Amino acid sequence: MAGALEKFGAEGAAYQPETLAIRAGQERSQFGEHAEALYLTSSFVFKSAAEAARRFSGEETGNVYARFSNPTVSMFEERLAALEGAEACVATASGMAAIMATVLAHLKQGDHIVASNSLFGATVQLFSNILARTGITTTFVAQTDPAAWEAAIRPETKLFFLETPSNPLTEIADIRALTVIAKARGILVAVDNCFCTPILQKPLELGADLVIHSATKYLDGQGRVLGGAVCGAKKLTDEVFKYLRTAGPTLSAFNAWVLLKGLETLKLRVEAQAANAAQLATWLEAHPKVERVYYPGLPSHPQYELAQRQQKSGGAIVSFVVKGGREQAWTVVDHCQLLSITANLGDTKTTITHPASTTHGRITPEARAAAGIGEGLLRIAVGLESVLDLQADLERGLAQI
């Protein structure tokens, strides 16, 4: 639970992001450790029966039990809150735990969600299967069409849920336009900011109420741990905290400690990965074996202007369509010696995936076609290797087509 902004200047503006990423949230113990301490303890001891009673009743703040809070987790929460320009942040065991906690903390049976139809696969499953069973229903609409969001609103709509840019086609939702529509009707807006991170996009500044992270991706950035977070006004994150402390999917202290170290290099990594991605996208677009490139940093992207306004750069995810179909796309994948064949993203190591047969393999071919996920489509999550080596690796397969 963060007081990050009190310590780091009104609205977090007093320090630059790279400073906040390294300094915000740190609390030193009596030992004066320079690096953040890892508190591996599941519970905390009280000085007296009266102190225990005050802590349990909430009359006095302080740690009680690690399902409620832990000092290492609190440092991570304060640091991420400072970076997002949020009043508060609560950490969760994974990105999915953050999404589930947000919905179950703020919605109840009978409530309705309007969500983008190009969300992360597990989020779609969560909304359409698990939450639907609890009586919370979802209407999925086109990410890029604010009028469709407005038309889907019902009296019982409580939440707009979006993820921009989307995976794998990098569609951009106009966060400001959607928050204007939602605000007029008292609907909360939650943005999954996994792909951009606060380094490239600040949804709260654009009017969103809650920002959600899979910390597993760029915040760790080195493929080590699972984690998640929800950032926003304290009165909204307090509800998420109440849900978490009872339901249990809290972040482990060890993972929080790894994530604190991940955040310290977030700006360097994300900017360098995005610069690599921009170069790779430009090269792919000019390649004779490539039919089309999806990258918000290219002027050919249908929402280039909006992306320029809303994001600091195009980010580090590049998708492209090779000429031909599945056979040709698989040829590129199978000739990679450097790129990792995995659906994970946000890592220093560049990854490549064929969405139609992996992340989007279980949806029907018709639904895939409707979503624009063709057989020739490949998605690359660009890491920190030399672009020259990444190009050479892709060229090995492209030359075979």
Ligand SMILES: *Cc1c(COP(=O)(O)O)cnc(C)c1O
């Ligand atoms: C990975 C991912 C999630 C889920 O996060 P986990 O940490 O794997 O639970 C949610 N949203 C997006 C955009 C993701 O890429």
